[in-house]
Each structure stands twice: as C-alpha cells, then as structure tokens.
Amino acid sequence: MVSTQSTGPPVVTGDQLEELWTRLQLGLSDILSTGDTRNKSSLLEDADNLCIHGDKQDLYKKISREIEDHMRGCSASFCKLDFPDQTAFLRELADVWLKHSKQTYLIRNIFNYLERRYVISQHHQLLPLWELGAQTFRTEMMCVQNVSGRCIDSVLALIEQERCGDVIDGSLIGTITLMLRKLDMYRSDFEEAFLQQTNEYYRRQAVAQLHSTAVPEYLGYVTRSLEEEERRLRLYLGSSSRDQVIKTVETNLIGNHIEGLLEKGFDAMMDGSRFMELQTLSTLLSRVPEGVYHMCLYLYDYIKKRGLEIVMNPEKDKTMVHDLLEFKCTIDSIIEESFPNEDCVDVKKKAFEEFINKRPNKPAELIAKFIDGKLRSGNKEQNEEELEDMLDRVMVLFRFIQGKDIFEAFYKKDLAKRLLMGKSASIDFEKSMLAKLKRECGSQFTFKLEGMFKDIDVSKDLMSGYKEKDGSTVDLGVTVLTTGYWPGYTPDTAVVIPSQIAKTLERYKVYYLAKHSGRKLSWQHSLSFCTIRASFNTTSEKKVDQRKELSVSAYQGVVLFLFNSATKLSYPQIIEATGIEEEQLQRTLQSLACGKVRVLRKTPQGKDIDTGDSFEVNTDFKHKLFKIKINQVQTKETTEENTNTTEKVFQDRQYQIDAAIVRVMKARKTMTHPVLVSELYNQLKFPVKPTDLKKRIESLIERDYMERLKDDINTYHYVA
C-alpha cells in the first residue's frame, strides 16, 4: 500500500527510504534471532514500499547480507559447543536448521513482492529467497569446520548402531536427511557413503552368519534384514535410495552366496519336506539374478540323486514302485507349496525321466507287476476310489519310462494269467486300466490286450452254445485264445490226457470247428486246471476214508490220475506216462509231494526230484478243509519266466532294428552312417545304444543286405 500524499505524485525521499530500511532491518533482526516479529503487517507494508520506491537490487543484497551475517554468528557459536555424543550433535544441528528454515520462510513471505517483481525475473543471477536461505546455511554452517562431515558420520554411525540392534532416534535421522536433501547435499555427500557402509556391513554379516547358523536360520535373518532396511527407508531415510539399498543387501546376503547356501542346506530341507523354509529360500533366490536358475539345478540333482537310490538298488526292488509313488507324491507337494514356478515343474519331469531310465527294464517290469498285484482278486488294500487314484499315479510314472515294450510284455503275461485263472478282482478295473493305457500310448499298444478280453467274452458265448447243443453233464469250461493277442505259449501236445477228458475235449473241438472251419485249434494244457474228487484210503485202523476235492492244474491232474491205475511209480515212469516236459514235471511233482499240501509221498524225501525217486499216494493225507487248492504253481512266476519275457522283448527289438535299417536303406539307397543312426533314433520307440545299432548294421552287411561304398567307409549302400 502506498501512502498517498495530498498533493501531486508520491515522492519518497532518500531519508524515507533509509527509515524504511531501518525498520525492516530491525524486523529482520527480530526474526533471525527470535524466529518471529511483532507487527508483521506493517513490516509487509514497509517491504512493499521499499521495493517499489527503492533499489531492488540493493534491497536484495541487504537482505542477503543480513541472513549471511546471522548465519555466520550461528555457526560460530555452534562450533564452540561441546557435544556428549553424536545424537546430541545432530539434535542441535537439526534444531538450528529447523529454526533457520522457519525464519527463511517468514522472510520470504515478507519480501514476497520483491520476490515476485524482481527476483524471479533475475532468475539467472539471483536465487529465490528460500534457496538463498538454504544456500547460506550450507556455505556458512555446513561447509565450515567440517560440520557436514561430522553430521554425515554421525548419521552413518547411528544407522550402524541400529543395524546392530540398538534403538536410535529415528525421527532425528529423518529430519537430518530431509535437511540434507533440501540443502542438495543428500546425493553428493551422504548417499554414496551410506551405500558403501551398507555394502560393507552386509558383506561382513553374510560371512559371519553363514558360518555360524544353519541355512533355515540364515534365511530368517535375511528376511528380517530386508524388512528392517525397508522400514528404515520408509520411516526416515526416504525412498530415493531404496532400490540401491535393497539391491546391496540382496547381493551381499544372497547373490554372492547362492552356491554356498544351496550346497549347505538344500538337500536337508528337501529331505525334511520343510515347505516353509524352502518357500523362503525360493522367494529370496528369486530376488537375485541366476538365483532361481541355480536352485533348479540343485532341485534336479536332488531328485536324480534320491531317485537313483530307489531305482538302482536291486535289494530294494520289492518296494521300488511303492517308494517311487511316495517319492513322486512328496516332490509334487514340495514343488506345489514351495516352488510354484514353471521351471521347477519342468526340472521335476526331466529329473524323473532321467533317473528312471538309468536302470533299463526293471522299473517297467516292476510297474507291470505292481499293477497286476492291484488288479488281482484278493487285493483288499484299497477301495475303488483309492485304487483308481493309485493307478493314475502309477500311469504318471509309466509315462517317464522309455522302454515301454518291456512293460507291455509283462503286463500282457500277467493279464493273461488273471483272465485265464479267473484272478481278476473286477472287469471294470481291468477295463479302466486298459483305457488309461490307451490314452497314454495309443490304440496300437492296447489293441492286442483288447483282443484278449474279446476272446474271453466270445468263449463264454461259445461255451453256453456248446452246452445247449451237447447236453452233456460234464462241467467243462473252454477259452479259445487267438494266437497273436495272447503271450506266446510253447505247445504241449505231447502231454497224455486221461481218455475220458480227451473225449470231452474232442467233442468241443468238433463243435468249434463246425462253426469256424478254416481254423486250427491246439490245446494248451499248461494253462488249464481242474477239480478232482479224491479219496485217500488210509491204511490205519480207523477205516474212515478221507474224501477231498482238489483244485489242481491240468498237469497236476494228469500226474494224479496215473495213480488210479498204479500204486507206486518212479520218476522216469511218470515222465513217459505223462509226456510233460521235464522241468515243468519236476515243478509239478514238487508241488504235489514236497510242498505244504502233500497228496503224494516221495521216496526218498527231499526237495529236489531225482531220477531215483518214486511216488505214491499219501494215504495218511489230512487237511482241515474239504476243498483244497494246490494250483499255486501256475499263478506264481518263476525267475526263468521273467528272464524269458525280457529276452523275448530284446529279441523282438533286434528284429525291429533290422527291419528299420532295411526299410530306411531301401528307401534312400545310400546313406552316411551318422544320418542313418539319427534316422533310426527317430523311428525306434525304445531306448537303443549306438553299439546296438552298429551290431545290427554289421550283421546286415555280413548277410549282404547292405555294403559300404568302396571309397567311403562311412557311407552305406543298399544291396537290392
């Protein structure tokens, strides 16, 4: 507001200007010393007036000087002070700063007119009043007598103390750092030192902690440290340094020690299924570059290591499938809970595939047997749902196996036994299993197996048709097997069947061939069984005849029938009379005379069958049951059968390799060795070694199916 004079334009004399300034100077002095002044409004007026009528540049300079002088005074007295500790020093400094800030603010308000009308237009040369105040503080306070250095050291020291567990005045730190920012000193003077200190601190801590604590505890320490740093940053340091600080912590505590951590603690945590700890590990590792990558490597190695322990030890074969299922289940849960990460799922699959196939053939065989055990009647371990679930999980294991033809051979053999001996628990389960296999391997794989089921059904129909037509009362059951669907059985037409039975069989044959004239039927007695009514005439005083019903295999029946017409027979005689192949016959005789149920007596006693042995009916035979089963021989598997099955598959593979080689060579006529080998790997569905392929190639060369080129031993040529 300009005071108007009654006459003419306003004129302000030099004296009046002097007066204005004096008053202002007093006011400034007030503000600077006490932080406030009375009569703010008149000061404002005076300021405006001086601004309008006086020299603005000069005014600015005067203000500047006032502030400067005051600051110098403050600084001088500040530096004379003695501080008991760093906190006290900082407190005083903060105090001075806050006062100064307030004062500067007030001054700016008062000289607002000057600021707007003059300072801003001079912005290249003059600082606005607030910035002027700040700069003055910096030059006269901070940069004098190493106040800034001391300030920063104190802050750093306090932070270090807090990291070590002490309680410090956080808001003080907050004030100081804000001051540094406002003074444009945060970045230049503080930040780098702070980061360096942080780096050093955590570098040392990492070594110390890793050395003295177990991994799970260390992970806890890391998590807490990160949380603490975040808190400190959030509450008093400000977020501009946040990313760098956190990165420093991560690098020092995790990044530089990835291998060390994993080496030290991964396996133990996996073994113990420590979900939470593993989850923490996974989360922390994902914060550093390559963390997850290394973890995946360890996961892979772990799965492989434990998996091989299960699979490679022949002594653990009995429980292999069960152990594998359990192991897979555990790994699945761990990964789901703690490593919810695509890469880890991949790693799991690769590892399983790798270790399961390290032991060729056995896992496939054992899985087939395992399924057989579950599908047999008498398996009361699981209810329907549990069984379905278990079979599904077994299929997952099956998926990893590379030599699926081994599985097929064993599965087929076991299925045949189940179907023919009536040992299936339920046709529904069988069909369900078949459907699973079909989904997994395609219909070609299950085509023959389905054929087996068809044969069973068709045979049932045929049987009822026969019974109607024939009208005989003989309790007969016939299953007609289509060769090719069923496993290969050695024909045993040499076996001598008792005549009554033979006649009945003949009648069926006639009936069947009438329906299917082009076909050929041959009886497979090794698969057949019967029920025999036996009476044991005891030679003791008690004239009670023991009558029993014996469930026996056909072979066993054939042997027993001999004793209807002879009391005692020698081993060679039995061989001749029955026509049964010797090894089979020995097993049969053992089951009748040397096992738990001895319907025959062998002289001399003993487990093995020798040429000198002779047999007779055991007249003293006693058993608590009326109906007795002695046909376990057929249903149990012998080790020879096992090796035979595997051998057949290997033989078959050889034929397949040969056929593939010939097929490929015939089509391309000329091929180099590496190209041929890679083409074969594409075509063959089972695992092969390069030596296997070479063997077959050499064999085919020897048999003149192919030859090498004269000038290039590495290239083959098809011989038409």
Next chain:
Amino acid sequence: TVDGRCKVREAVVSTQSTGYSINALIFSWRLGVVVQGQITREEFTNGLMALGCDSVDKLKSRVSQLDNDIRHPTKFKDFYQYTFTFAKDTGAKNLGIEDALRTWKIVLAGRFSHLEDWCTFIAQHDRRSITRDTWNLLLDFASTINSDLSNYDEEGAWPILIDEFVGWLRPRINTSTS
C-alpha cells in the same frame, strides 16, 4: 606242364625261406588263385602270361620284383582284400582267428603301427572269426588313424571289433606316455 609247375614253385620258394610269405601271397594274387594251395592250369597259364613270363629265368626275376606290384596304395588295398578270400576256407563266409592272425602278420608288417597290439587283442578276444567287412576296414584303420588314436571317432561307422580295440588300446597308450 608238371615240370613247369615245379619250376614255378621252385622259383617262388627260392626267393624266401618259408612257404607262406608275402611273396607267395602276391604271386597267388597276381595269378588270381582262388583256392589256397591249389592252382588250376588256366590260372597258371593266364597268370604267367599276365606277368609276362615265358621262361623260368624271366619268372625268377619277376618274382623278385613282386614288391613293386603292391607299391601303389590302391593296388595294395586290392591285394590286401584278396588275402581274406585266399586265407579263409573256401566254403566259409568268415575267416578263422588263427588264419587271420597269421595272414595279418605277413601282409600288414610295417604298415600298421599297432599290429602287435592288434594281434594280442584279437588273440585274447572271444571272437572266433573275422568278417570280411572288419578285415577290410582294418586297412583303413591302419592307414588313416594316428598312432595316438587322436582322430578316431567312436560314433563313426567303424566295426564294433575295432571300437573295442580302441577302447582296449587307449589306456595302454596313455599309461605308456604319462
């Protein structure tokens, strides 16, 4: 003539001490002899004509130059492959180990740095006969593979017996050089 045949034998025998030697083999090869130990009238006449011998003296001098016939690598290869047919029993497809070893020692002498090792290896191996393919490829092995086996490719088209030989030989070489 019978006389002539004896002279031939004399000429051949006179240039070396034993009956079964490289010269005898080369000679048989040049004559195109099919069955070892026997020579047909036709083989005899045609062979001698091919060699340019119409007199015993010429024959004698020719025999002493038999080395020349196998100097060129292609000719040697041809000769070497012939010796397989020559050494084996006429009806058999493959060559028995004993005969194979005997023949190798003669024809590959000086041409195969690992000949001795090879013979040791074969002698203790359970294979009882050598196929034509393996026989032929041994020459390729001898002529192309370095004596430290550095350029041998197990993934290549070499016969399995030679793969096994390399596997057997490698550690032996390494221990002798280390």
